[in-house]
Amino acid sequence: MELPAQTFQVTRADLVRYAGASGDFNPIHWSDRVATTVGLPGVIAHGMFTMALVGRAVTEWAGSPDAVVEYGVRFTRPVVVPDDDQGTEIEVTARVREVTEDGLTRLEVTATCLGEKVLSQARATIRTAR
Amino acid sequence: MPLDPSFVGRTYPPTAPYQVGREKIREFASAIGATDPAHHDPEAARALGHPDVVAPPTFPVIVTMAASSQIIEDPALGVDYSRLVHGDQRFAYTRPVVAGDELVCTNTIEDVSARGGHGFLTTRTDVSTVGGEPVVAVWARYVIRGEA
Numbered sequence: 001m002e003l004p005a006q007t008f009q010v011t012r013a014d015l016v017r018y019a020g021a022s023g024d025f026n027p028i029h030w031s032d033r034v035a036t037t038v039g040l041p042g043v044i045a046h047g048m049f050t051m052a053l054v055g056r057a058v059t060e061w062a063g064s065p066d067a068v069v070e071y072g073v074r075f076t077r078p079v080v081v082p083d084d085d086q087g088t089e090i091e092v093t094a095r096v097r098e099v100t101e102d103g104l105t106r107l108e109v110t111a112t113c114l115g116e117k118v119l120s121q122a123r124a125t126i127r128t129a130r
Numbered sequence: 131m132p133l134d135p136s137f138v139g140r141t142y143p144p145t146a147p148y149q150v151g152r153e154k155i156r157e158f159a160s161a162i163g164a165t166d167p168a169h170h171d172p173e174a175a176r177a178l179g180h181p182d183v184v185a186p187p188t189f190p191v192i193v194t195m196a197a198s199s200q201i202i203e204d205p206a207l208g209v210d211y212s213r214l215v216h217g218d219q220r221f222a223y224t225r226p227v228v229a230g231d232e233l234v235c236t237n238t239i240e241d242v243s244a245r246g247g248h249g250f251l252t253t254r255t256d257v258s259t260v261g262g263e264p265v266v267a268v269w270a271r272y273v274i275r276g277e278a
Contacts, residue, residue: 020161021158021162022191022195048188048191048219052188059164065166066184071188072220074271
């Protein structure tokens with residue numbers, strides 16, 4: 001079963017806000033100068049910000065903010081965020097892999113930006129909604 | 131320089147307690163656009179059976195990332211921070227983090243390896259309350275990029 005796709009807009013302002021809230025002030029997430037110096041095309045989103053947005057999609061599908069039992073991802077491709085008002089977009093979809101007898105649902109999650117997968121092995125286990 | 135495989139299995143002393151504040155959960159939830167009332171309103175959280183506002187699933191990384199400096203900055207292990215890339219992240223929850231929690235992290239090096247000129251480091255952080263109640267286990271895998 002496929003779950004309905006969810007889309008998240010990501011702008012530079014979102015990255016600044018996430019840096020402050022999370023305490024991750026690595027300059028590759030706010031300075032084009034530093035990002036390009038280390039070989040990136042420009043400022044990229046924090047991997048953990050992408051993971052947090054995908055986590056929002058997962059809790060949305062679960063129908064409850066406290067229903068996530070396990071959640072893991074591999075970061076495979078940076079999410080480049082241009083310095084304009086639109087930023088970029090992350091699209092998140094998921095497929096139900098398994099519904100267990102003890103009330104758990106296992107999801108295989110896909111997150112893409114500009115048509116390219118930005119995560120791999122993205123999996124979440126949620127308590128099955130009653 | 132490759133990391134020393136004899137560090138596999140090493141566990142570090144528990145970190146000083148991190149006090150989870152209600153406003154920090156609200157701030158984090160707002161920063162990721164998580165609008166569910168249980169992240170913001172204690173009454174909504176209580177209606178779900180929690181003592182106070184509930185943190186979003188990736189909130190524990192605030193605590194574990196700070197705690198992992200124990201490993202990343204261990205001079206004996208010698209990780210080159212400038213070459214460190216976050217590869218994988220995983221959480222296994224006993225329960226969600228809630229405001230009022232006082233969390234202690236116990237870091238363990240689960241794996242050290244080298245492949246294709248790059249180093250790999252897998253850490254496990256067991257997050258529990260000061261009273262010893264397990265809350266969440268957190269794994270991170272880092273790639274230490276080889277010299278070009």
